[in-house]
Amino acid sequence: MLSLPSPDVLRNVVDAHCHPTDAPSISSESMDKLSINICAMSSKASDQSMVRKLAQSYPDKVIPCFGYHPWFSHLISIRGDLSKEDHFRELFRPSSAEDLAELNALLPGLSDPIPLDNVLQEVRQNLEAFPNAMLGEVGLDRSFRIPYDYDASPHLAVALGRNISLHSVKAHQATMELLASSKAKHGVQWNKISLDMHSCGFSPEMWKDIERRYSNVFISLSTVINSRSPNHIALIKACDPHRILVESDYNDVDLCAQRTWEMVSTVAHVKNWKIETEWREEGDHTAVVHRLKENWIRFKEGNHPTTPSRGKS
Structure with a gap:
């Protein structure tokens, strides 16, 4: 385990993506000891208020x-007028008796659906309540499968002028299409916000293509996800030095500083900083x-040039 630097250094480190409200509980002692700044993500209906309360307290x-x-x-x-059963039938569209039986087995463990209008209204209210808030975690994931035991949109972010933390797993082409359509739809407004590809697993070639196309897209890496593959070293090497952020992607706030610092050290080693x-x-x-x-300041402030430029390492 790497030794942490002095508190004065850590106070200037930002964990660009973590999930502290996913932990069973967060003690005031842990938050008081937290030595870095964190971007606390919400993920589902039950933790929107938890993130709000955490930000109000700290x-x-x-x-x-x-x-x-x-x-x-x-x-x-x-649609807000569908029953639970009709919603999931329409969503999954079972095409055989076997598919239908599988869906029926899933239904008891699934929550009642929430109307999209209600979701957007709550997210908008939360973003408006916190001037420094971001949209996240949102994104695309083609690898996800719904388990049997499980107890929005970039356009909203552009409309409110808020930055985004974006998840993308096995959906690289769809993500590229999303970026292209967002830029085309919103024009100069798109460049007023920043977008962070969190725990990014893109190839170095794809990432360099993104840098060439979009001046407002950043990358953040975590040891918990990215260190599983040696690809992240090549990705750090390829990344514009002005576009890289670090994160823990962790749910234990007691370990966020340690995990984030590990990636800080990795970036320093690879970039020879x-x-x-x-x-x-x-x-x-x-x-x-x-x-x-x-x-981070560049990411936070937004208002990026319409023509991307690569910085010197």
């Missing part, structure tokens, strides 16, 4: 993020924490 440490993870998007009904041992505002701005902090 406004100096928590950037709240409101949205529905793709793993829970099947619980949202576009110095690691600060103490913090000075006027210090070495080619060192890793200074660079990542500047990237």
